[in-house]
Amino acid sequence: MIPGTKNNMERNNINPHDLTMASDANQECFPSNDDLPTVLLHRLPSFNSPLKEILQPHFHLLDPADSPEPASSFLSSHAKSVRALICLYNTPLGAETLGLLPSLEFIVATSAGVEHIDLEECRGRGIIMTNASKAFAEDAADYAVALLIDVCRRISTADRYVRAGLWQVNRDYPLGFKLGRKRVGIVGLGRIGFEVGKRLEAFGCSIAYNSRQKKPSVPFSYHANVVDLAEDNDALILCCPLTEQTHHIINREVLEALGKEGVIINVGRGALIDEKLLVKFLSRGDIAGAGLDVFENEPDVPREVFELDNVVLSPHRAIFTPESLEALNELVFTNLKAFFSNKPLQSVFKIEGKDYPVM
Numbered sequence: 001m002i003p004g005t006k007n008n009m010e011r012n013n014i015n016p017h018d019l020t021m022a023s024d025a026n027q028e029c030f031p032s033n034d035d036l037p038t039v040l041l042h043r044l045p046s047f048n049s050p051l052k053e054i055l056q057p058h059f060h061l062l063d064p065a066d067s068p069e070p071a072s073s074f075l076s077s078h079a080k081s082v083r084a085l086i087c088l089y090n091t092p093l094g095a096e097t098l099g100l101l102p103s104l105e106f107i108v109a110t111s112a113g114v115e116h117i118d119l120e121e122c123r124g125r126g127i128i129m130t131n132a133s134k135a136f137a138e139d140a141a142d143y144a145v146a147l148l149i150d151v152c153r154r155i156s157t158a159d160r161y162v163r164a165g166l167w168q169v170n171r172d173y174p175l176g177f178k179l180g181r182k183r184v185g186i187v188g189l190g191r192i193g194f195e196v197g198k199r200l201e202a203f204g205c206s207i208a209y210n211s212r213q214k215k216p217s218v219p220f221s222y223h224a225n226v227v228d229l230a231e232d233n234d235a236l237i238l239c240c241p242l243t244e245q246t247h248h249i250i251n252r253e254v255l256e257a258l259g260k261e262g263v264i265i266n267v268g269r270g271a272l273i274d275e276k277l278l279v280k281f282l283s284r285g286d287i288a289g290a291g292l293d294v295f296e297n298e299p300d301v302p303r304e305v306f307e308l309d310n311v312v313l314s315p316h317r318a319i320f321t322p323e324s325l326e327a328l329n330e331l332v333f334t335n336l337k338a339f340f341s342n343k344p345l346q347s348v349f350k351i352e353g354k355d356y357p358v359m
C-alpha cells in the first residue's frame with residue numbers, strides 16, 4: 001500500500017515530504033536528485049492534488065500549470081527531456097503535443113478510457129502506456145449496477161415524488177420491475193464489464209457480453225454482435241472504450257433490437273450511443289429507460305431527457321470515490337516506479353498492431 005495518499009496521510013498524520021517510499025530498486029535507479037526521471041503532468045484533476053505530493057520526492061515533475069507561459073511554448077522550451085507523462089481523460093494528447101516530447105517513452109493515463117490520446121502516434125513511436133481501469137473497475141461497476149436498479153425500481157423518480165408531496169395526494173406510486181432473473185448484456189468485457197457481470201450474477205441475473213473477442217475464461221455467454229446481444233437481453237450495460245469501431249455502436253438497429261421493455265446503462269463514453277436517437281427512443285417509449293453517467297457533449301445533456309422519468313442522469317462520476325482516487329494514486333506511483341526500474345507494469349496494454357485498451 002502506498003503511504004502517501006490523502007486519506008492515508010490524514011488518517012496517519014503523515015507529512016508527504018517525509019515519505020520513504022523509495023524501495024531499494026528505486027535507490028539504485030535514482031541515486032541522486034539530478035538523475036530523477038522527468039515526468040510531465042499533462043493536467044491533473046484538481047481534486048487529486050495528493051498525487052503531485054506523492055510523486056515529488058521521486059521524480060522531476062514538470063507541470064505547465066505552474067508556469068505563466070502557454071502550455072505549448074512551455075513544452076517547446078522545457079519538455080525535451082520528458083520521459084514519462086501523466087494525463088487526464090478530458091485533456092487531448094495529440095500528435096502535435098507528442099511531437100514536443102522527443103524523449104517520451106511512457107504514458108500514464110489517469111483514466112480508464114484513452115480516446116483522448118493519439119494511439120496511432122504512440123504505436124508508431126513505441127511509447128508504452130498504462131490506463132487506470134484497474135483502480136476504477138469496482139466503483140464503476142457498483143455505479144452501473146446502481147443505475148440499473150434505479151431505472152428498474154424507479155428510485156430517483158420515487159425520491160422526487162416524495163419530495164414534491166405527491167405521496168399525500170396519490171398513494172399509488174407506479175411499480176418498478178424486478179432486477180433478479182433479468183437478462184443483462186454487457187458491451188465490453190474488460191475489467192469494468194467483468195466486475196459488472198460478477199455483481200449482477202449475485203442478483204440472479206443471467207449475463208451475456210459482446211467484446212472484440214470471446215474470452216475463454218469467463219462464465220458469461222458471448223455474442224459476436226451487439227444487435228444479437230440487444231435482441232436476447234432485457235438490459236444493455238455499456239462498459240467498452242470509445243474507438244472508431246465503437247463510436248455510435250448503439251444505433252437504431254441495436255435500440256430496435258433492445259425493444260420497448262429494454263433498458264440501457266452507459267458508464268463508458270457518451271458517444272458509444274447515438275444520443276439524439278436515444279432521446280427519440282426514450283421519449284416515444286420505444287425503449288423502457290436509461291441510466292446515463294456519460295454524454296456525447298459533456299457537460300451538456302439533451303434538455304428533452306430532463307422531462308423523462310424513465311431516465312436517471314449522473315454527471316460522469318461512476319469511477320470516482322475517495323477510495324478509487326487513492327487506488328489511482330497508488331497505481332500511478334507503482335507504474336512509474338516499475339517503469340524506471342525495468343520492473344513489470346500493472347494495467348499496461350499493448351499498443352502495437354490493432355490492440356485497443358481495455359476499460
Ligand SMILES: O=CC(=O)O
Binds near residue numbers: 112
Ligand atoms: O470516465 C473516466 C475514465 O475513463 O476514467
